[in-house]
Amino acid sequence: MVKHLIHTLNKAFDHRVRLGVMAVLMANDLVSFNDLKEALDLTDGNLASHVAALEKAGYVTVSKQFVGKKPNTTYTASTEGKQAFQEHLNALEKLLKGES
Template sequence: MKHLIHTLNKAFDNRVRLGVMAVLMANESVSFNELKEALDLTDGNLASHVAALEKAGYVAVTKQFIGKKPNTTYAASKEGKIAFQEHLTALEKLLRG
């Protein structure tokens, strides 16, 4: 039987990535600045963690210009939503013992 600790998703081990996914699960999409403010992160810290989640296929990134200003928004992908829910389920099972 697989030990419950091994069912946790390593992509969400880091507290920043966990926070990013939690915010994205609660919202349809979130701008870079909103996400940065919600999690109290620096630009570079947020960008590196979102890039890791994007590489895993868990976050969809949309870049556009509003007027002359760049605007980047993030949303949890279908795969990301499934993976995060599985991670939360594994955490709940681990807590229950």
């Protein structure tokens, strides 16, 4: 039954920012903080808090280093994150098609 499909959606991707972060990371192997912020038109704090939630869930890997004297933070979708996001997309597709 279609009504049960709603329970297969992943709550980690409920917010549009987290959905956007994962979509960008699925399309790119590695994305810098500034590129992700610009792509999604977000403030520093907004992006940082949503990425932290995805990192805590194990869906995003954060890498911090210095380039010269400037901090450089990059993000990648973890294997678990890619799988979870694909399952979320599959559930959305089934919901849209009215499948059970």
